[in-house]
Amino acid sequence: MTNVFHTLIARFLQIPEGQVERTIGLLNEGATIPFISRYRKEVTGGLDEVQIGAIKDQLDKLTELRKRKETILATIEEQEKLTPELRKRIEESWDSTEIEDLYLPYKPKRVTKAEIARRKGLEPLAKIVMMQNENNLSARIKSFIKGEVKNAEEALQGARDIIAEWINENESARNTVRNSFAHTAMITSKVIKGKEEEGAKYRDYFDFSEPLNRASSHRLLALRRGEAEGILRVSISPDAESCLDRLNRRFVKGRGEVSEQVATAVDDSFKRLLKPSIETEFSNQSKAKADEEAIRVFAENLRQLLLAPPLGQKRVLGVDPGYRTGCKLVCLDAQGNLLHNEAIFPHPPQNEKGKAAAKVAQLVATYAIDAIAIGNGTASRETEQFITNIRYDRKVQVFVVSENGASIYSASKIAREEFPEYDVTVRGAVSIGRRLMDPLAELVKIDPKSIGVGQYQHDVEQNALKKSLDQTVESCVNLVGVNVNTASKHLLTYISGLGPTLAQNIVNYRAEHGPFTSRKELMKVPRMGEKAFEQSAGFLRIPDGKNPLDNSAVHPESYPIVERMAKDLKCSVADLITDKALKKKLKLTDYLTDKVGMPTLLDIMEELDKPGRDPRQTIQVFAFDPTVKTIEDLKEGQVLPGIVNNITNFGCFVDVGIKENGLVHISELADRFVSDPTQVVSIHQHVKVKVLSVDLSRKRVQLSMKGI
Numbered sequence: 001m002t003n004v005f006h007t008l009i010a011r012f013l014q015i016p017e018g019q020v021e022r023t024i025g026l027l028n029e030g031a032t033i034p035f036i037s038r039y040r041k042e043v044t045g046g047l048d049e050v051q052i053g054a055i056k057d058q059l060d061k062l063t064e065l066r067k068r069k070e071t072i073l074a075t076i077e078e079q080e081k082l083t084p085e086l087r088k089r090i091e092e093s094w095d096s097t098e099i100e101d102l103y104l105p106y107k108p109k110r111v112t113k114a115e116i117a118r119r120k121g122l123e124p125l126a127k128i129v130m131m132q133n134e135n136n137l138s139a140r141i142k143s144f145i146k147g148e149v150k151n152a153e154e155a156l157q158g159a160r161d162i163i164a165e166w167i168n169e170n171e172s173a174r175n176t177v178r179n180s181f182a183h184t185a186m187i188t189s190k191v192i193k194g195k196e197e198e199g200a201k202y203r204d205y206f207d208f209s210e211p212l213n214r215a216s217s218h219r220l221l222a223l224r225r226g227e228a229e230g231i232l233r234v235s236i237s238p239d240a241e242s243c244l245d246r247l248n249r250r251f252v253k254g255r256g257e258v259s260e261q262v263a264t265a266v267d268d269s270f271k272r273l274l275k276p277s278i279e280t281e282f283s284n285q286s287k288a289k290a291d292e293e294a295i296r297v298f299a300e301n302l303r304q305l306l307l308a309p310p311l312g313q314k315r316v317l318g319v320d321p322g323y324r325t326g327c328k329l330v331c332l333d334a335q336g337n338l339l340h341n342e343a344i345f346p347h348p349p350q351n352e353k354g355k356a357a358a359k360v361a362q363l364v365a366t367y368a369i370d371a372i373a374i375g376n377g378t379a380s381r382e383t384e385q386f387i388t389n390i391r392y393d394r395k396v397q398v399f400v401v402s403e404n405g406a407s408i409y410s411a412s413k414i415a416r417e418e419f420p421e422y423d424v425t426v427r428g429a430v431s432i433g434r435r436l437m438d439p440l441a442e443l444v445k446i447d448p449k450s451i452g453v454g455q456y457q458h459d460v461e462q463n464a465l466k467k468s469l470d471q472t473v474e475s476c477v478n479l480v481g482v483n484v485n486t487a488s489k490h491l492l493t494y495i496s497g498l499g500p501t502l503a504q505n506i507v508n509y510r511a512e513h514g515p516f517t518s519r520k521e522l523m524k525v526p527r528m529g530e531k532a533f534e535q536s537a538g539f540l541r542i543p544d545g546k547n548p549l550d551n552s553a554v555h556p557e558s559y560p561i562v563e564r565m566a567k568d569l570k571c572s573v574a575d576l577i578t579d580k581a582l583k584k585k586l587k588l589t590d591y592l593t594d595k596v597g598m599p600t601l602l603d604i605m606e607e608l609d610k611p612g613r614d615p616r617q618t619i620q621v622f623a624f625d626p627t628v629k630t631i632e633d634l635k636e637g638q639v640l641p642g643i644v645n646n647i648t649n650f651g652c653f654v655d656v657g658i659k660e661n662g663l664v665h666i667s668e669l670a671d672r673f674v675s676d677p678t679q680v681v682s683i684h685q686h687v688k689v690k691v692l693s694v695d696l697s698r699k700r701v702q703l704s705m706k707g708i
Helices: 002-013 017-028 032-037 051-077 084-092 097-106 113-119 123-131 137-142 152-168 170-183 200-205 218-229 240-251 257-306 353-368 380-388 408-412 415-418 424-437 440-442 462-480 489-493 501-513 519-524 532-540 556-568 574-580 579-586 597-611
Strands: 186-191 207-211 232-237 316-320 327-332 338-344 371-375 396-402 639-649 653-656 662-665 686-695 700-705
Touching: 002 051, 002 396, 017 032, 017 051, 032 051, 032 462, 032 532, 051 097, 084 097, 084 686, 097 170, 097 489, 113 123, 123 152, 123 257, 137 152, 137 257, 152 170, 170 257, 186 200, 200 218, 200 415, 218 232, 218 257, 232 257, 240 257, 257 440, 257 462, 257 639, 316 353, 316 424, 316 556, 327 353, 327 408, 338 353, 338 396, 338 424, 353 380, 380 396, 396 424, 396 597, 408 415, 408 424, 408 700, 415 424, 424 440, 424 639, 440 462, 462 519, 489 501, 501 519, 501 579, 519 532, 532 556, 574 579, 579 597, 662 686
Parallel strands: 316 371, 371 396, 662 700
Antiparallel strands: 186 207, 186 232, 316 327, 327 338, 639 653, 639 686, 653 662, 686 700
């Protein structure tokens, strides 16, 4: 069976079967995707995380389908209807639609019209009608008018009900209707009477129709949301006339009285059984496809957000701005520990500007602050202007930071554990400050759905969304690596091979024994077995440890290779890292073995060049146009600086320094055709945009990046 899986997955993903087989072997041994892609390139033939993830997804789907087939075969066998031919077809098929079609006639049903007719003894009559070679139907019907069957019409109705069910369960008939849906189906929506005002935001879909195969994922999800909220009535319909015509050609033979009965049954089967069933199928398929696309865009946005440039270990003043309740200030040390907090009131109604400015300047001096992080919520622009106008005793960089999800974090169990003695306002300001220092370390504490970079995230299939987002977080954390002596439990949880229990055990061990001095010491952590150590060690960094390789992505299993290199050059490992000329003397082919190939050796050399380097870019200060603070300040034709803060498959949303984000439609992203916005823009990218239109009543801003 597994060999069948290798073949099917290889064919579906267009990856050589040997690579698929070896990758599945590693997955089955408990290796994680980040570990396989980073440290097992020789085994997989250099497959990346996306390809390995796709192999795992397909393997999971096929494993589920195998279980489903076993259930279906057992159910049919219990009914003593499992013929050798049927068994063979089910066992050999890996198409879930085909398998369900084969199972349909044997599937336990609720009481249907056809079942009621069978109980009345009308199945033999249905067979006679279906054969369509009876010349005297009236005479044949008489023998069936007995018991519960009162007259000829009732007998014929029962026969037609049975025939309608046979047609519905006929594989060929279902494929005929499917084919029609695939080529001609239209998705249509109408507003439910009386819901026009309540559903104003769905105005574009009050009387909407479009070919299903051309409907974009965001429109499909919007339609389904409108339907779920009771605003819209949505339907999917094929070209019914041509569909019925094809079914009639398949089942109706001739034009006699009996054939007319079959034609009536065909019509009933299509309208009552086949069309609703296949409509549901296509509705589910289109929803799954839309979900997949929305999840893909969300995961890519999340990846970019998590890998946003960090300020690094600097002393930061975090500011959660506000009007009436004031601006909450927190002073953090270079490790993100809270040193001090208080509130200032520079804005209306208090307007204590002088007092507030003196306090900020004093805190900057007292705590040797290097940078100030201001949340981008209410009163952000006014607070930024106020903060930048203060004179400091040192150079201080000022950044505006996205505070999406900060309120979720501040009220969470994680925040309560970190700051049990402080209220939500202090916790929120700490989160803002820490996001500037290390976005990844802080954002892993928040449910990805609440970070504010998705669209329709509450409408897509939640298990698929969670799986994709968790995988994205895991990928980002392992790409960057973490300092095992400062990382929080939540950050460690995402490290390859760890999970919540081991992450907590590492934190507990650290608290009891002090900082780790070597990766080898990790083996002393309770429940850290050899497998968990193998999977996690390469992603855990120990700065200033005994072995300089412990602060690199070189895996401990490869230390002997580096030590041999150093020995051959008659130098220390530390010399090999710091002296580029020494590394150039190495002949890598001398270190090839049956297990260590050129990919691993090249990775080692790259890591020795810049051990423990952060793959993220350097942070840049950004300034909005000082003349624009509200939507009323916008004018058509204005060119403004902005920050991309969300990407969808129909464009991107840009923050230009006002409460409302402006939309750059996909058609306005570039002077060329763009099919995928992520090819042009990324989250937190600094861009220049031109104002196309401002709709004050709907608070909508249309922007363009063309020709700028």
